[in-house]
Amino acid sequence: MDQESKLIAIIDDDEAMQDSLRDLMEAAGLAARCFGSAEEFLQSDLYGKAACLIVDIRMPKMSGLELQARLKEEESNVPIIFITAHGDARMRIQAMRRGAVEFLAKPFDHRLLLRRVRAALEM
Secondary structure, eight states, rough: OTGHHHHHHEOOOOOHHHHHHHHHHHTTOOOEEEESHHHHTTTTTTTTTTEEEEEEOOOSSSHHHHHHHHHHHOOOOOOOOEEEOOHHHHHHHHHHTTTEEEEHHHHHOOHHHHHHHHHHHOO
């Protein structure tokens, strides 16, 4: 797998969370790029190329679940790991039924996130 095919897209409107997750991925030897919104990601050159998405559930304009639905409509099979400080059982069930790899509540165990990202990259 070349470096671009291993690229992780981090989609979260919280810049501190973006920085933290990018640092975590890079410390683990993974390339990551951050986006402040689902729209920013969809308009980027990385759309359709990312190997895995780490997506916040609650974001302005388009939520993480709405992004997931759009990707499914476009028949994208990119693995998605959701992170949220505001999730509930209904959201988790919806995300997982649509094929999410994981649904983690903030604060989450960074080792668990890395394990899930690595597993997603193996898919």
